[in-house]
Amino acid sequence: MINLKISDITQEDVSAVVNAANSSLLGGGGVDGAIHRAGGSQILEQCKEIRATTYKDGLPTGEAVVTSAGDMKAKYVIHTVGPVYPSCADRCEELLTNCYVNSLKVARKLGCTSVSFPAISTGIYGYPKDKAAKVAYKAVQSFLETDDTMEVNFVFSSQASYEIFKNSIYK
Numbered sequence: 572m573i574n575l576k577i578s579d580i581t582q583e584d585v586s587a588v589v590n591a592a593n594s595s596l597l598g599g600g601g602v603d604g605a606i607h608r609a610g611g612s613q614i615l616e617q618c619k620e621i622r623a624t625t626y627k628d629g630l631p632t633g634e635a636v637v638t639s640a641g642d643m644k645a646k647y648v649i650h651t652v653g654p655v656y657p658s659c660a661d662r663c664e665e666l667l668t669n670c671y672v673n674s675l676k677v678a679r680k681l682g683c684t685s686v687s688f689p690a691i692s693t694g695i696y697g698y699p700k701d702k703a704a705k706v707a708y709k710a711v712q713s714f715l716e717t718d719d720t721m722e723v724n725f726v727f728s729s730q731a732s733y734e735i736f737k738n739s740i741y742k
Protein backbone atom coordinates (compact mmCIF):
# COMPACT_ATOMS: atom_id res chain seq x y z
CA MET A 572 0.00 0.00 0.00
CA ILE A 573 1.26 3.50 -0.86
CA ASN A 574 0.17 6.61 1.09
CA LEU A 575 0.99 10.26 0.49
CA LYS A 576 0.97 12.60 3.47
CA ILE A 577 2.04 16.00 4.70
CA SER A 578 3.99 15.66 7.92
CA ASP A 579 7.35 15.94 9.63
CA ILE A 580 9.09 12.66 8.88
CA THR A 581 10.74 12.61 12.31
CA GLN A 582 7.29 12.13 13.88
CA GLU A 583 6.35 9.04 11.85
CA ASP A 584 5.20 6.01 13.83
CA VAL A 585 6.53 3.37 11.43
CA SER A 586 9.08 0.54 11.40
CA ALA A 587 11.61 2.69 9.53
CA VAL A 588 12.07 6.24 8.33
CA VAL A 589 14.41 6.89 5.42
CA ASN A 590 17.01 9.63 5.70
CA ALA A 591 18.09 11.70 2.69
CA ALA A 592 21.71 11.63 3.84
CA ASN A 593 25.02 12.52 2.23
CA SER A 594 27.85 10.07 1.67
CA SER A 595 29.73 11.15 4.82
CA LEU A 596 26.79 9.86 6.94
CA LEU A 597 27.82 12.47 9.48
CA GLY A 598 24.73 14.65 9.26
CA GLY A 599 23.72 17.79 7.39
CA GLY A 600 20.71 20.05 6.82
CA GLY A 601 17.15 19.31 5.67
CA VAL A 602 15.71 15.91 6.56
CA ASP A 603 19.14 14.69 7.65
CA GLY A 604 19.54 17.46 10.23
CA ALA A 605 15.98 16.97 11.49
CA ILE A 606 16.44 13.20 11.90
CA HIS A 607 19.71 13.53 13.80
CA ARG A 608 18.20 16.22 16.06
CA ALA A 609 15.05 14.21 16.78
CA GLY A 610 16.79 10.83 17.15
CA GLY A 611 19.71 11.97 19.27
CA SER A 612 23.38 11.04 19.38
CA GLN A 613 22.91 7.26 19.00
CA ILE A 614 22.30 7.71 15.30
CA LEU A 615 25.54 9.61 14.71
CA GLU A 616 27.49 7.09 16.79
CA GLN A 617 26.20 4.23 14.66
CA CYS A 618 26.84 6.18 11.44
CA LYS A 619 30.45 6.71 12.56
CA GLU A 620 30.75 2.98 13.17
CA ILE A 621 29.52 2.25 9.65
CA ARG A 622 32.10 4.71 8.28
CA ALA A 623 34.87 3.07 10.34
CA THR A 624 33.98 -0.43 9.13
CA THR A 625 31.83 -1.06 6.04
CA TYR A 626 32.01 2.25 4.17
CA LYS A 627 35.38 3.84 4.93
CA ASP A 628 35.15 6.07 1.82
CA GLY A 629 31.54 7.03 2.46
CA LEU A 630 28.20 5.59 1.40
CA PRO A 631 27.93 5.58 -2.41
CA THR A 632 24.97 7.31 -4.08
CA GLY A 633 21.97 5.00 -4.32
CA GLU A 634 23.09 2.63 -1.55
CA ALA A 635 21.35 2.25 1.84
CA VAL A 636 22.40 1.36 5.39
CA VAL A 637 20.55 1.09 8.69
CA THR A 638 20.95 2.49 12.20
CA SER A 639 18.55 2.61 15.11
CA ALA A 640 16.16 5.57 15.24
CA GLY A 641 17.25 6.63 18.71
CA ASP A 642 14.58 8.69 20.45
CA MET A 643 12.15 8.74 17.51
CA LYS A 644 9.02 6.59 17.44
CA ALA A 645 10.33 4.61 14.47
CA LYS A 646 12.55 1.61 15.15
CA TYR A 647 15.10 2.18 12.40
CA VAL A 648 16.58 4.90 10.22
CA ILE A 649 17.57 3.75 6.76
CA HIS A 650 20.15 6.18 5.39
CA THR A 651 20.46 6.58 1.64
CA VAL A 652 22.30 9.09 -0.54
CA GLY A 653 20.36 10.65 -3.40
CA PRO A 654 21.92 11.90 -6.63
CA VAL A 655 22.90 15.57 -6.93
CA TYR A 656 20.98 17.18 -9.81
CA PRO A 657 21.94 17.91 -12.57
CA SER A 658 25.47 16.57 -12.20
CA CYS A 659 24.00 13.04 -12.00
CA ALA A 660 23.50 13.55 -15.77
CA ASP A 661 22.31 10.42 -17.57
CA ARG A 662 22.31 8.41 -14.32
CA CYS A 663 19.85 10.55 -12.32
CA GLU A 664 16.87 8.25 -12.73
CA GLU A 665 18.83 5.08 -12.15
CA LEU A 666 20.49 6.42 -9.00
CA LEU A 667 17.28 7.81 -7.54
CA THR A 668 15.53 4.51 -8.26
CA ASN A 669 18.37 2.69 -6.46
CA CYS A 670 17.79 4.83 -3.35
CA TYR A 671 14.18 3.69 -3.07
CA VAL A 672 14.74 0.06 -4.04
CA ASN A 673 17.83 -0.45 -1.88
CA SER A 674 16.11 1.22 1.11
CA LEU A 675 13.13 -1.10 0.70
CA LYS A 676 15.41 -4.14 0.41
CA VAL A 677 17.06 -3.18 3.70
CA ALA A 678 13.60 -2.66 5.24
CA ARG A 679 12.42 -6.05 4.05
CA LYS A 680 15.51 -7.75 5.48
CA LEU A 681 14.77 -6.14 8.84
CA GLY A 682 11.15 -7.32 8.75
CA CYS A 683 9.74 -3.80 8.54
CA THR A 684 6.01 -3.56 7.87
CA SER A 685 5.90 0.20 7.30
CA VAL A 686 8.43 2.64 5.85
CA SER A 687 8.27 6.43 5.43
CA PHE A 688 10.27 8.20 2.73
CA PRO A 689 11.00 11.89 2.28
CA ALA A 690 11.22 13.19 -1.30
CA ILE A 691 14.89 12.20 -1.67
CA SER A 692 17.15 14.66 -3.54
CA THR A 693 14.40 17.27 -4.02
CA GLY A 694 15.77 19.74 -1.46
CA ILE A 695 19.43 20.70 -1.22
CA TYR A 696 20.33 18.19 -3.98
CA GLY A 697 18.13 20.05 -6.48
CA TYR A 698 16.25 17.25 -8.27
CA PRO A 699 13.10 18.76 -9.83
CA LYS A 700 10.16 17.64 -7.70
CA ASP A 701 7.95 16.56 -10.60
CA LYS A 702 10.66 14.45 -12.20
CA ALA A 703 11.67 12.92 -8.86
CA ALA A 704 8.03 12.07 -8.10
CA LYS A 705 7.68 9.93 -11.22
CA VAL A 706 10.90 8.05 -10.49
CA ALA A 707 10.10 7.56 -6.80
CA TYR A 708 6.56 6.36 -7.37
CA LYS A 709 7.54 3.95 -10.14
CA ALA A 710 10.38 2.48 -8.06
CA VAL A 711 8.16 1.88 -5.03
CA GLN A 712 5.24 0.59 -7.05
CA SER A 713 7.43 -1.98 -8.84
CA PHE A 714 8.98 -3.09 -5.56
CA LEU A 715 5.55 -3.57 -3.99
CA GLU A 716 4.57 -5.85 -6.86
CA THR A 717 6.98 -8.34 -5.30
CA ASP A 718 6.04 -7.51 -1.68
CA ASP A 719 2.54 -6.20 -1.16
CA THR A 720 2.62 -6.57 2.63
CA MET A 721 4.72 -3.44 3.15
CA GLU A 722 3.09 -0.04 3.79
CA VAL A 723 5.07 2.77 2.17
CA ASN A 724 4.46 6.43 2.98
CA PHE A 725 5.70 9.38 0.97
CA VAL A 726 6.00 12.22 3.47
CA PHE A 727 6.06 15.85 2.35
CA SER A 728 6.93 18.88 4.41
CA SER A 729 4.55 21.18 2.53
CA GLN A 730 1.21 21.16 0.75
CA ALA A 731 2.97 22.45 -2.39
CA SER A 732 5.39 19.48 -2.51
CA TYR A 733 2.51 17.08 -1.88
CA GLU A 734 0.49 18.57 -4.78
CA ILE A 735 3.43 18.44 -7.19
CA PHE A 736 4.02 14.78 -6.35
CA LYS A 737 0.35 13.84 -6.63
CA ASN A 738 -0.06 15.64 -9.94
CA SER A 739 3.15 14.21 -11.42
CA ILE A 740 2.63 10.52 -10.77
CA TYR A 741 -0.57 10.31 -12.80
CA LYS A 742 0.88 12.01 -15.88
Ligand code: AR6
Pocket residue numbers: 578579580581591592593598599600601602603604605653689690691692693694695696697698726727728732
Ligand atom coordinates in the same frame (compact mmCIF):
# COMPACT_ATOMS: atom_id res chain seq x y z
N1 AR6 B 1 9.97 15.94 6.89
C1 AR6 B 1 9.62 15.64 5.61
N2 AR6 B 1 10.19 16.24 4.54
C2 AR6 B 1 11.13 17.17 4.77
C3 AR6 B 1 11.55 17.55 6.08
C4 AR6 B 1 10.92 16.87 7.18
N3 AR6 B 1 11.25 17.14 8.45
N4 AR6 B 1 12.51 18.50 5.99
C5 AR6 B 1 12.71 18.73 4.67
N5 AR6 B 1 11.86 17.95 3.93
P1 AR6 B 1 16.69 17.54 1.73
P2 AR6 B 1 18.25 16.16 -0.38
C6 AR6 B 1 11.76 17.83 2.46
O1 AR6 B 1 17.39 18.80 1.41
O2 AR6 B 1 17.72 17.08 -1.42
C7 AR6 B 1 21.36 17.34 3.70
O3 AR6 B 1 22.23 18.36 4.09
C8 AR6 B 1 12.35 18.96 1.64
O4 AR6 B 1 11.41 19.99 1.47
O5 AR6 B 1 16.57 17.15 3.16
O6 AR6 B 1 18.30 14.70 -0.66
C9 AR6 B 1 22.07 15.99 3.57
O7 AR6 B 1 23.10 15.85 4.54
C10 AR6 B 1 12.71 18.28 0.32
O8 AR6 B 1 11.58 18.26 -0.55
O9 AR6 B 1 17.44 16.27 1.02
C11 AR6 B 1 22.64 16.07 2.18
O10 AR6 B 1 23.86 16.78 2.15
C12 AR6 B 1 13.00 16.84 0.74
O11 AR6 B 1 12.53 16.70 2.07
C13 AR6 B 1 21.57 16.84 1.42
O12 AR6 B 1 20.88 17.62 2.40
C14 AR6 B 1 14.49 16.47 0.69
O13 AR6 B 1 15.27 17.59 1.05
C15 AR6 B 1 20.57 15.92 0.77
O14 AR6 B 1 19.70 16.69 -0.02
